Amino acid sequence: MKLQDVAKSQSLDTRDFEGYTIRERFAKVGWEQLLNLKCDKVYKRVVIQWTASLSRNGDTLTSIVDEKSYTITPAVIRDILKVDTRTDLPYACFNINDFQPTTENKIRWLEACKTVFGTVEDVKSYKGWYNSSRMTPLVKILSRIGTSTFLQGLTMMASVKAQGIWLLHSLFTGEDLYSFAHIMIDNIWDMYEKEHRKIIPYGNYISEILNRLGAVSKDEYVEVAPPGYRLISRVSFSGLSFSESPTEYIIDDYKQRIKFPKIVTEGEAPVDPPGTPQQPSNPLVNMTNIENLINKQSSMITSIQKQMELQALEAKHREQEIRKLAEEMVNNIQKQMEGQALEAKRREQEIERRAEVRAHAIIREIGKQRSIHEQEQIQLRVSLNQGNNVHGVDTSQIPQMSHTSSHLPGVVSKYYDPTRGDEIPKEFQSLYGDIFGPRR
Numbered sequence: 001m002k003l004q005d006v007a008k009s010q011s012l013d014t015r016d017f018e019g020y021t022i023r024e025r026f027a028k029v030g031w032e033q034l035l036n037l038k039c040d041k042v043y044k045r046v047v048i049q050w051t052a053s054l055s056r057n058g059d060t061l062t063s064i065v066d067e068k069s070y071t072i073t074p075a076v077i078r079d080i081l082k083v084d085t086r087t088d089l090p091y092a093c094f095n096i097n098d099f100q101p102t103t104e105n106k107i108r109w110l111e112a113c114k115t116v117f118g119t120v121e122d123v124k125s126y127k128g129w130y131n132s133s134r135m136t137p138l139v140k141i142l143s144r145i146g147t148s149t150f151l152q153g154l155t156m157m158a159s160v161k162a163q164g165i166w167l168l169h170s171l172f173t174g175e176d177l178y179s180f181a182h183i184m185i186d187n188i189w190d191m192y193e194k195e196h197r198k199i200i201p202y203g204n205y206i207s208e209i210l211n212r213l214g215a216v217s218k219d220e221y222v223e224v225a226p227p228g229y230r231l232i233s234r235v236s237f238s239g240l241s242f243s244e245s246p247t248e249y250i251i252d253d254y255k256q257r258i259k260f261p262k263i264v265t266e267g268e269a270p271v272d273p274p275g276t277p278q279q280p281s282n283p284l285v286n287m288t289n290i291e292n293l294i295n296k297q298s299s300m301i302t303s304i305q306k307q308m309e310l311q312a313l314e315a316k317h318r319e320q321e322i323r324k325l326a327e328e329m330v331n332n333i334q335k336q337m338e339g340q341a342l343e344a345k346r347r348e349q350e351i352e353r354r355a356e357v358r359a360h361a362i363i364r365e366i367g368k369q370r371s372i373h374e375q376e377q378i379q380l381r382v383s384l385n386q387g388n389n390v391h392g393v394d395t396s397q398i399p400q401m402s403h404t405s406s407h408l409p410g411v412v413s414k415y416y417d418p419t420r421g422d423e424i425p426k427e428f429q430s431l432y433g434d435i436f437g438p439r440r
Helices: 022-028 043-052 074-081 101-116 139-145 162-171 180-193 204-214 282-390 426-436
Strands: 054-055 060-065 068-074 129-131 159-161 243-244 248-252 257-261
Touching: 022 162, 043 060, 043 180, 043 204, 060 180, 068 074, 068 204, 074 139, 074 162, 074 180, 074 204, 101 139, 101 162, 129 162, 139 162, 139 248, 159 162
Parallel strands: none
Antiparallel strands: 054 060, 060 068, 129 159, 243 248, 248 257
16 A cells, blocks of 8 residues: 555644735634644544545545545535535635646736745746745745645645645635635645555545544554644744734744734834824833733743743654654564565475475386386396206306496495495485485
């Protein structure tokens, strides 16, 4: 089976991204629920079994789990995952015409490049993949979240496919709504058709859907992700810096800085526009500002502590994953060595068995040749005796030949057979040598 692993999804830690317009953009395209799913359980065996023998009819995927058929459709995905919730505008699906080099597509592509990469130039790909390090800071965040939600299978390391560029443009602008349900169906089928793809996308989502459809028994083994691995937080973005001022939220990737204005809440004084005369300071207001500053600093310290805890959990999880992989590698090597030893022993036994069969066959042939030779010697003696009697020769004066050898008595041959007290007949001396080797 080519399928080796199941891709895990993550939800969004909203406390870390409040004010950065992340959730608002997902809500605008009807995908907000993807940020809320718990993403803590994966029924790996069930998911792998269902995706191992898929069949497709239009936008419907059907397969077998434990000898029962289960079907996933766009309607099932929308109903269970609560996605594609916009009802005022139609959702589109990708088709091959979207990627044809037409003038209209060229204009749309340049607009997408401007949104995603911040340039009006036609961004070039490497073997169909686009480098995500060139994206603007906010799109980098959307892309990283997409890797754990809607872009699964469309990203690789720090690269994104063209289809992913279109989706990021749509998510950023809220234009050209695309149906996540159809994206999920297409991507699962693409994984099934292409031999090089060995990781199943949307593992948590498929697990939840098949569980709702009744494919998961109460005794089914479930993989539970550690709490720190379930959420996407600021810690997940090592190349980005998050900060805020009294009036703005700021993202900085050391190349570009973007700002989001804060909404003035009750109890906070708005910033005076330039040129406004300064009013006398009020001690009570100053104390309030100091308290607010202290509270914000306390919140920042708490946030940093949480980030450090999450980093520790993620490091521990990675260590466990590495240890697990190492144990699997050792077990595989041991199994291979045991298999090789068993195979060598089997070959040795086979060689011994064939040698034994061949030896028995040679021994039977020697017995047969000995019997034939003895009969010939008997006939030869009878004929010789008859001839001597006719001519009156005294046979007692003639040296007698061995009954199994043409050698004269007393002449020692290297084929002397001590078990018979005579010589091995010439007709089967070579066979005798095959068994016992040359005599010296």
